[in-house]
Amino acid sequence: MSVIGWWKNTTIGTRFDIGRRAVFIGDDEWGNKFYEEKKPSQEGRKRRYVIYNGAAEPSRISPDWHGWMHHTFDKPPTEEPLVKKSFELQHQPNLTGTLLAYKPKGSLWRSDERTKTAGDYEAWDPDA
Template structure:
């Protein structure tokens, strides 16, 4: 099932075609989540092409900020070669939690009871007859 799955599915990692496309490309590094980064060839502007092969689900929010900077040509050296300084005010990155039990649910959402605070005097409901 592993080979067939890698041929036809893209949402749980790289497909077989992607692995074929990596031939001759340089492996540039790996982040703490196990994502692997590659570089090779040139894009239409002459910049080196860079991409990530995700470990697990293909979710762009799982790319750490330092590797994101490298992927988008904000920095030239990989974070392994020249670590990006972490500012004191920065929080650790978190993946996109949409669709999970940890997703943000605002007051009034059905999942948290469906009750929201009443409208104040500065709000007037729209009426189609007005």
């Protein structure tokens, strides 16, 4: 928790405000905590909040909690878990900008060379 720096963690003010007007609903496998307001807003539905465990990275919310956060599902995954299909892969957060990001061959971040293909560009040589 910090006084400033919402992009790294939750501020004291945010925790106080959510604690005052929202109810804890549950948490996910990454330790994110989910809340819902006690009273509906003017639009007639309750706002929903997440306090991230660590940096504020929205892709670290699993599909079932994402659906609940965006009012796709009325009940949270703690009450009505999302049915997982046999062909679905495990959810992965977006790794762009991290050390674990995908780096293809030929990238500036890799030392090995990309394999040449038939469609590769061959520069024009005026002396040839």
